[in-house]
Amino acid sequence: MDENVDQSKLPSNEVMLNLAFLTGMEEANKFLPRDDKLQAGAFTEGQAKEIVGRSGCGRGRKGRADGDKEEEVVGRASKLMVPELEEDGASELFDKMMLESYKLRFDAMDELEITMGNITAEKRNKRAARGKQGKREAVDLRGLLLSCAQEVSTGNRQGAGNLLKQIRAHASANGDAAQRLAHCFAEGLEARLAGTGSQVYKSLMAKHTSTMEFLKGYELYMAACSFRRVAFTFASMTIFDAVEGKRRLHIVDYGLHYGCQWPGLLCWLASREGGPPEVRITGVDLPQPGFRPAKRIEETGRALKNCARQFGLPFKFHAITAKWETIHAVDLNIDPEEVLVVNDLFNFNTLMDESLVIDRPSPRDVVLRNIQKMRPDLFIQGVVNGSSGPFFLARFREALFFYSSVFDMLEATTPPESYQRLVLERDMFGQCALNTVACEGADRVERPETYKQWQLRNQRAGLRQLPLKPIITKVATDKVKSLYHKDFVVDVDQGWLLQGWKGRILYAHSAWVVDDTSSDY
Template sequence: MENATANWFPILSEENGDFKRLKRTTSVGELVESNASSNGSLVRVNSTSSLSRLQFRDHIWTYSQRYLAAEAVEEAAAAIIGTEDGEKEEQGNEDGMKLVQQLISCAEAVACRDKSHASFLLSELRANALVFGSSFQRVASCFVQGLADRLALVQPLGTVGYVAPKLNIVEIGSERKDEALRLVYEICPHIQFGHFVSNSSIMEAFEGESSVHVVDLGMTLGLPHGYQWRSLIQSLVKREGPLPRLRITGVGPCVEKLQAVGNELETYAQSQGLNFEFSVVESNLDNLKPEDIKVVPGEVLVVNSILQLHCVVKESRGALNSVLQIIHELSPKVLVLVEQDSSHNGPFFLGRFMEALYYYSAIFDSLDAMLPKYDTKRAKMEQLYFAEEIKNIVSCEGPARIERHERVDQWRRRMSRAGFQPAPLKMLTQVKQWLNNINATEGYTIVEEKGCLVLGLNARSYLPLVVPIEGKSTAGKLSGPRDGVECALDFA
C-alpha cells in the first residue's frame, strides 16, 4: 500500500524482537507478494501484463515452495529452542498456504466461467476465511464476497456483452459507511497524511496572497466536519501577516451534506476571525462543467482531489481527460491529487485480482498492528470500507467498476498529457515531523522517491496519491503500509 503526494502546475502556452516474532505469523503481503518465472525462480512482477503471461498454477507452486522453505527454518529453530508450539506454527503456515491456493484457484475458475468448480471452492473458502480470524483470513473473506458476487454474473460461454450487476448484496446504510470512513480517518494515517501534505502545498501557493479559492472535488471523501479545511484555517490564522480571504467550493452530488459541512466551517472561521465563504456545486465529476466553478479575478485558485479522480478513469479514458481539461482551463495555481498508488485497473481480471490481493492483504496486516483481534472498530473498517473497495474491484466490470486505482507513473503520464508538469516538493522534514507527532504505529516511514513523498509501513507502500497543482504546481508521493501505496504529487 503506497500513498504518493505530488504537486503539478499547468503548462500555459501562448496558444492556450523475540523468537515468537521471528516465527511466522505469516504476513499477508508475504502470502501474495512473490510470483514465479517459468523456471521456478522467485521474482516480483509488478505489471498485470506480466502476471497474465504466467500460469496460475506456477503461482501456486511458488507459494508452496516459499512455505516449505519457511517451515523448514521454523522447525529447525523450534528444535534448537525447544519450543512446544512448533506444530501450531507449522499448521498455521499450511492453512495459510492452502487458503492462498484456494483463492487463486477460485479466481481462475470464475474467470473461466466454471461455475460448478468455483461454487465448490467458494463453499470451502467460506469455512476458512473468517471475519475475526488472522489478517489473511479476514482479507480473504472480503475477496470471497467479491468472487461470489462476480460468479453470480457469470454468463454461459459464447455470451456476448456485459450484463449489468444484479447482486444480492445487503445495502449498507450511509450512516454505517460514514462511521467506517471516520474510523479509517482517525485510526489509519493515510488520509490524514494526504490532508497534511495537501494543506502544506496549498499554504506554499497562498504565500503573500490576499484572496484564495479552493475547489474541493468530492469534498474530501464526504468526511464530516471538514477536518482538512479546519486545519487549513488554523494554519492561515497562525501565519504571520494579514489574514487572506478564503473561499471554498465543495463539489459533490449531496448538497445537504456538503452545505452542513460548509456551515460548520463558516462558524469556525468566524470564531478565528477569518473572512470565509463557502459554496456548493451539485455535480459528480463526470458531469462537471467549467462554468460550474465561479472564478473571481485576483483570486489564487487551488484544486483539491482526495481519492476522487480514479473514479472517472474509464476504459475509454475520455471522462478523466475531460475532467483534467476542465481543471486546466481554470488555470489553478496548485492541484492536489490523492490516489492509491496501486494497479487495480488492468484489462484482465486475474491480473487485477492478484494485484488487489497483494495490496489489501498488506493493509490488513497493518491493521493487525494497530488494533486487537476482536476489536469491533477494526471489523467496521475492514467490512464496511475496505471490503466495499475489494468487492467493486473483483466483482464489477464496465461502468459499475469505479475503484480503478493506478500507479503513480500512470498518473504522471496522464497529468503530463493534460498539460501539467511536476514540481519539486520541499516538505520532507516537515512531513516526517508530522508523522512523529501523531504517534503512528511503529514501522511507518516517509521517504522521497522520484519526486514523491512516500508513506510506508515496514518498507512496503499501499494507499492513496496526492497531487497539488499551481499555475505552477507541486508533486509528490504518499504511501501507506509499504505493500500498498499512497502518493502525493505536485505538478506545474
C-alpha cells in the first residue's frame, strides 16, 4: 500500500486490520521466521489489497524507509510475571511500555530471523556429527514422568522417588524442550510427593519478578508466539464492528492485570473517521495482598488514562477489586447509551468449578449468569483449551501434553540461552504447571475446560454465540502464516476461532450476546 494513501479513503475493516493484527508484536526482539509478503488476501470478492500500511498511530512495513521501523502493536501480560512498580523508575518504565507497546521494530525482527536461522543450522551440524560418532541412548522423559505420576497416584513413595531420581538425572532448566519440561514437572511431582505443593506454589506466587524481567519476558512472549496477538485481533475486530457509528463505548475487562491489550485499540479509536468515541474501561481484578489491594489496577488505570490523553481520546477508568462472582450489573453504572463490551482473556479457567461446590452454582456459572444480566452488546471470551478433572493421573497426563506443546513451541521460536525464555518457563508456565500437578482443593486454581464445555456453560447461562466472521478467520490465518512459525495452527470449529501448535488446540475465542429465547431465562 502506498504510504501516501489517505486512511479515511480505505475500507473501515482495512484500517482496523492495520492496527488490530499488528498488535502485540512490538519489542519483538526474538525468534520469528518472517515472510515479507504481508498480504491478507481479499476482504470482499474481487478485492485484494495489502493491509499493512499507515494507520492511526503507526506506519506500515511495506516500502519503509531506513528510519521508518515502527508499526501499530499492543500486547497484554495477563498471567505473566508481576513487576514490582515501587522499583526505582518502574512507574516511568511502565508508562513507556504502555505508550510504546504498539510499535514494531523491524530491525530487531531481522536480527531475530538471523539468530534462529543460525541456531537451526548449528543444530543440524550437531546432529550430523552425532550420527558419525554413533547414536546416543535416548531417554524417554515423558514416559518416565507418566510412570512417576502413576506411582504418586497409588501412593508408592519409594517407586516414585526412584523414578524422580532418574528424571532429575536427565532433566535441566537450561536443556532442550523435553529436558526443560521434565524439570518443570519434576518440581511439581516432588512437591506433591512431599505434601508441600500448596506452600511451594504460594511461595512462588509471593516472589516479585523485577520490572525489567517482566518487561523482557513480556517482549519475548509476544514475539515468540501468535497466541495473544490473535486474541487481541479477534477482540479488536469484534469491538470495531460493534462500536461503528456509535459515540460511546464501555469495556468491562475481567482480569485487567496491566491492561496492555488496550492502548492499540485506544489509538485506533482516537483516529477514527468522524471523531473518536467516548471510552470507559472498568477494570476488574482480584485484590492484591498487602495494605493496598487495588494498587496494581489503579496503576494500570493511571497508565491507560495517560495513553488516552496522549492520543486525544475522551477516556474514563473505573477499578473494581473483588471476587468476580460478587460483581453485578449494579456495580458497573451501566449506561444504555453506551456500547457495553464484557471481555475475558484466559482468566475464567481460574474460577472454581463444581468439584468444590455442593448444592449451589459454581463460581464460574455465577459469573456467566451475572454477565448475562448485564445484557452486554458483546461478551468476548478467550479460553485455555484443556481438561482438569478430579482424578490426578488423568489431569497430569492432560497437563503434560498441553505443556509439551508450549515448551516445544518455545524451543522452536526462542534461543536456548535466552534468559527471558527461562523466566517465562519458570514464572509463567512453570507456576501454572506446578499448581496443576502439586495442589488440590481450593489451592488448585488452574482448572481449564475445553471450549466445547465452555460453550455449553455459556448457553446454560442464557448467552447466544455469534457466528464467527470469515474476515477475522482469514486475517488471523494469513497473518500467522506470514509472520510466525509454520507450526502455529489457526482453525475454526462450531463458531470458535482456535489456536494451537502442531495440531494440538491450546486456546479458543468466541463472541456472545444475550439469548432472549433461552428457556432458562
